[in-house]
Amino acid sequence: MTQDRSEMSEDDDDQQSSPLDLPSTAIASSSTPNKSRNCISSSVTLKSQTFPDHVLENVLENVLQFLDSRCDRNAASLVCKSWWRVEALTRSEVFIGNCYALSPARLTQRFKRVRSLVLKGKPRFADFNLMPPDWGANFAPWVSTMAKAYPWLEKVDLKRMFVTDDDLALLADSFPGFKELILVCCEGFGTSGIAIVTNKCRKLKVLDLIESEVTDDEVDWISCFPEDVTCLESLAFDCVEAPINFKALEGLVARSPFLKKLRLNRFVSLVELHRLLLGAPQLTSLGTGSFSHDEEPRSEQEPDYAAAFRACKSVVCLSGFRELMPEYLPAIFPVCANLTSLNFSYANISPDMFKPIILNCHKLQVFWALDSICDEGLQAVAATCKELRELRIFPFDPREDSEGPVSELGLQAISEGCRKLESILYFCQRMTNAAVIAMSENCPELTVFRLCIMGRHRPDHVTGKPMDEGFGAIVKNCKKLTRLAVSGLLTDQAFRYMGEYGKLVRTLSVAFAGDSDMALRHVLEGCPRLQKLEIRDSPFGDVALRSGMHRYYNMRFVWMSACSLSKGCCKDIARVMPNLVVEVIGSDDDDDNRDYVETLYMYRSLDGPRNDAPKFVTIL
Amino acid sequence: MDEFVNLKETELRLGLPGTDNVCEEKESIISCCNNNNKRALSSDNEKENESSSRKTETSPPRKAQIVGWPPVRSYRKNNIQTKKNESEHEGQGIYVKVSMDGAPYLRKIDLSCYKGYSELLKALEVMFKFSVGEYFERDGYKGSDFVPTYEDKDGDWMLIGDVPWEMFICTCKRLRIMKGSEAKCLSCGV
Numbered sequence: 001m002t003q004d005r006s007e008m009s010e011d012d013d014d015q016q017s018s019p020l021d022l023p024s025t026a027i028a029s030s031s032t033p034n035k036s037r038n039c040i041s042s043s044v045t046l047k048s049q050t051f052p053d054h055v056l057e058n059v060l061e062n063v064l065q066f067l068d069s070r071c072d073r074n075a076a077s078l079v080c081k082s083w084w085r086v087e088a089l090t091r092s093e094v095f096i097g098n099c100y101a102l103s104p105a106r107l108t109q110r111f112k113r114v115r116s117l118v119l120k121g122k123p124r125f126a127d128f129n130l131m132p133p134d135w136g137a138n139f140a141p142w143v144s145t146m147a148k149a150y151p152w153l154e155k156v157d158l159k160r161m162f163v164t165d166d167d168l169a170l171l172a173d174s175f176p177g178f179k180e181l182i183l184v185c186c187e188g189f190g191t192s193g194i195a196i197v198t199n200k201c202r203k204l205k206v207l208d209l210i211e212s213e214v215t216d217d218e219v220d221w222i223s224c225f226p227e228d229v230t231c232l233e234s235l236a237f238d239c240v241e242a243p244i245n246f247k248a249l250e251g252l253v254a255r256s257p258f259l260k261k262l263r264l265n266r267f268v269s270l271v272e273l274h275r276l277l278l279g280a281p282q283l284t285s286l287g288t289g290s291f292s293h294d295e296e297p298r299s300e301q302e303p304d305y306a307a308a309f310r311a312c313k314s315v316v317c318l319s320g321f322r323e324l325m326p327e328y329l330p331a332i333f334p335v336c337a338n339l340t341s342l343n344f345s346y347a348n349i350s351p352d353m354f355k356p357i358i359l360n361c362h363k364l365q366v367f368w369a370l371d372s373i374c375d376e377g378l379q380a381v382a383a384t385c386k387e388l389r390e391l392r393i394f395p396f397d398p399r400e401d402s403e404g405p406v407s408e409l410g411l412q413a414i415s416e417g418c419r420k421l422e423s424i425l426y427f428c429q430r431m432t433n434a435a436v437i438a439m440s441e442n443c444p445e446l447t448v449f450r451l452c453i454m455g456r457h458r459p460d461h462v463t464g465k466p467m468d469e470g471f472g473a474i475v476k477n478c479k480k481l482t483r484l485a486v487s488g489l490l491t492d493q494a495f496r497y498m499g500e501y502g503k504l505v506r507t508l509s510v511a512f513a514g515d516s517d518m519a520l521r522h523v524l525e526g527c528p529r530l531q532k533l534e535i536r537d538s539p540f541g542d543v544a545l546r547s548g549m550h551r552y553y554n555m556r557f558v559w560m561s562a563c564s565l566s567k568g569c570c571k572d573i574a575r576v577m578p579n580l581v582v583e584v585i586g587s588d589d590d591d592d593n594r595d596y597v598e599t600l601y602m603y604r605s606l607d608g609p610r611n612d613a614p615k616f617v618t619i620l
Numbered sequence: 621m622d623e624f625v626n627l628k629e630t631e632l633r634l635g636l637p638g639t640d641n642v643c644e645e646k647e648s649i650i651s652c653c654n655n656n657n658k659r660a661l662s663s664d665n666e667k668e669n670e671s672s673s674r675k676t677e678t679s680p681p682r683k684a685q686i687v688g689w690p691p692v693r694s695y696r697k698n699n700i701q702t703k704k705n706e707s708e709h710e711g712q713g714i715y716v717k718v719s720m721d722g723a724p725y726l727r728k729i730d731l732s733c734y735k736g737y738s739e740l741l742k743a744l745e746v747m748f749k750f751s752v753g754e755y756f757e758r759d760g761y762k763g764s765d766f767v768p769t770y771e772d773k774d775g776d777w778m779l780i781g782d783v784p785w786e787m788f789i790c791t792c793k794r795l796r797i798m799k800g801s802e803a804k805c806l807s808c809g810v
Contacts, residue, residue: 127691129687129688130687213695266699322699346700370700394692394696396700398690398697454690511689512689536688
């Protein structure tokens with residue numbers, strides 16, 4: 001399945017993660033078994049008595065080199081000191097799910113030969129303005145530490161980090177073999193920083209800027225790529241809100257024979273796209289830019305857009321359409337039959353425009369769109385896309401009281417037509433338990449179920465009942481479920497179901513739900529694999545928070561905003577759990593005598609509280 | 621276990637614990653203070669600030685928008701509306717870019733927010749942390765290395781303040797705060 005991973009920027013389906021850290025004795029004991037131990041199946045019996053140590057270490061090194069999965073590596077490192085040492089020497093890809101869980105120094109002290117770093121910063125709810133800016137997650141200390149420790153660093157993949165132009169400059173200067181830069185939902189830098197990277201990183205293969213905020217410094221960064229043939233395989237700049245030098249881009253594409261993925265921003269017109277396509281028929285993944293033009297073209301001179309697409313026999317992933325002129329949409333017909341991934345989520349397409357397109361997309365596995373395609377469009381998807389694995393439907397009008405063009409009808413249709421569905425994100429205004437139950441029964445492969453009924457506390461619009469049974473069915477029937485986001489009117493019962501049946505749930509998002517502390521207690525006392533818990537505007541208080549103390553060390557983070565927590569309780573927890581960083585985030589003009597906690601963000605950390613917390617953050 | 625289910629205890633309020641139902645008042649005050657936001661908002665100015673919600677089993681969702689709900693990223697929200705906004709742009713603000721010589725970043729400001737030159741210049745001074753000196757009709761700006769200029773519809777670089785304000789906001793395409801010798805030329809008697 002050729003998934004374009006870099007497209008799935010909003011989803012967070014990383015694999016099993018154990019804490020990146022020392023043996024569990026370093027963290028206060030907890031009764032929950034360290035699940036990483038379960039990853040070791042049968043152990044290899046090494047006759048350590050008969051072989052001298054250095055031979056053993058060599059053997060280990062040779063064997064451990066082949067271990068890729070970080071779950072396996074974490075497990076291997078816990079076997080004994082010798083294995084820990086060798087594993088640390090042979091780990092070349094490091095994943096850090098929370099940049100504040102440890103200091104950069106600890107990373108470089110333990111792992112000596114890192115080539116690739118994946119680093120995540122701010123919690124996801126920061127995307128929705130639930131946190132003031134300048135909270136942290138600065139890349140600076142990481143890049144400066146790694147600059148000295150990892151001269152052979154090749155890849156950096158950041159999500160929700162604050163990256164400055166200076167950071168990028170240091171990166172470009174410090175790592176001569178640097179190959180891949182991926183910035184997802186990042187900010188703090190501009191086109192001048194990008195220009196430094198394009199200019200200095202001569203071995204650059206991947207430059208993916210995804211849903212990041214990039215300031216327009218009016219620098220022609222495309223022209224900064226070196227003149228000779230490049231190593232570029234992937235270039236994604238669809239989020240860069242700045243015009244680009246098209247001539248330079250054309251030249252760049254012409255001298256990038258390995259380029260497979262190209263995602264243009266909305267400042268590239270249809271005519272320009274056409275020229276690029278003619279010069280790059282080897283592309284497999286294309287972000288089409290604006291898919292419109294500014295001036296009225298004279299019709300006899302209008303390029304044959306369909307022909308350009310016809311020439312791109314390898315395109316399997318299509319996105320863009322940032323300012324779509326719908327009359328040109330049929331130009332993509334030639335590639336539809338090959339598409340495995342289609343992203344229309346920035347295009348306001350009506351069902352009539354949409355249906356002729358989708359009816360050709362038999363191989364589609366990933367589909368993102370706006371709800372403007374309506375239930376009718378979803379029915380067309382269900383009828384055609386039997387291989388669909390991932391569906392995301394975003395609201396064209398993202399307000400609580402807007403008209404909802406999609407409903408339970410669309411969901412029901414998808415569940416009946418797309419039986420292989422694994423991941424769904426669905427925004428709607430009305431829903432029924434019946435449709436959700438149907439999906440739970442029809443789509444047993446579901447690992448991600450995120451339903452957002454946009455009106456808060458909305459019940460089943462047919463029966464008037466809470467949505468408890470629907471979500472209950474999801475956790476009961478979808479045995480592989482690892483990620484769940486709930487919405488609508490939900491009582492404690494829904495949470496009882498989650499706690500009891502959500503055996504593999506790692507990420508749970510809750511908003512405006514539940515009746516009492518019991519709801520949160522059900523989850524914290526159940527859901528054995530829970531790692532990431534984000535809750536907003538729900539009536540959960542101190543009692544509920546305390547009920548989870550036995551497990552906070554085994555979680556990546558807990559976020560609770562606009563709940564019913566008191567500072568006193570948070571202080572207690574912070575005192576009893578010294579390796580937990582308990583941040584209370586207030587607004588800029590915090591009322592000091594308030595005991596009320598507006599936002600709680602807590603996470604385990606090996607190196608204590610951070611030293612870069614802004615004024616509005618109190619670390620208890 | 622039901623003793624934990626004490627609805628009044630766990631009821632969310634905007635007021636201090638112990639005070640009674642300041643919610644209504646505070647919400648209407650908040651809805652007036654559109655720009656007095658405590659949270660970082662995206663450029664979507666319709667969003668109103670509400671830092672917590674009450675239990676609303678009786679009241680239906682109100683028209684006021686809650687921060688961060690529905691959970692759609694600002695980037696996505698802003699970009700879907702691109703086409704929509706373009707047609708609504710008249711009356712929505714006059715956005716021009718502002719650059720300053722020596723500063724690595726550009727800013728954008730909305731000229732319609734200012735009633736005149738003094739307000740505009742003050743805002744620029746704060747934004748870029750410099751001072752413009754004093755404006756003299758004949759001699760331009762004196763007392764500072766920095767000179768505020770703008771590019772008009774004809775592509776000419778003019779001194780800010782030379783033309784009446786209403787004319788300025790109609791013809792101004794972008795601003796540039798010049799520094800040094802270039803500034804001096806423009807400044808003395810164009």
